[in-house]
Amino acid sequence: xxxxxxxxxxxxxxxxxxxxxxxxxxxxxxxxxxxxxxxxxxxxxxxxxx
Numbered sequence: 001x002x003x004x005x006x007x008x009x010x011x012x013x014x015x016x017x018x019x020x021x022x023x024x025x026x027x028x029x030x031x032x033x034x035x036x037x038x039x040x041x042x043x044x045x046x047x048x049x050x
Contacts (some may be wrong), residue, residue: 024030
């Protein structure tokens with residue numbers, strides 16, 4: 001006799017990933033570092049050279 005019951009759900013293979021996982025990716029960190037350096041250079045230029 002065939003067992004056709006579907007009571008057991010397969011376990012998810014990947015757990016949900018949040019913001020900290022996204023921030024740990026090197027391309028995103030490089031992008032954010034470049035933007036931060038540009039903002040820092042602009043603020044230093046405005047404060048000390050103008």
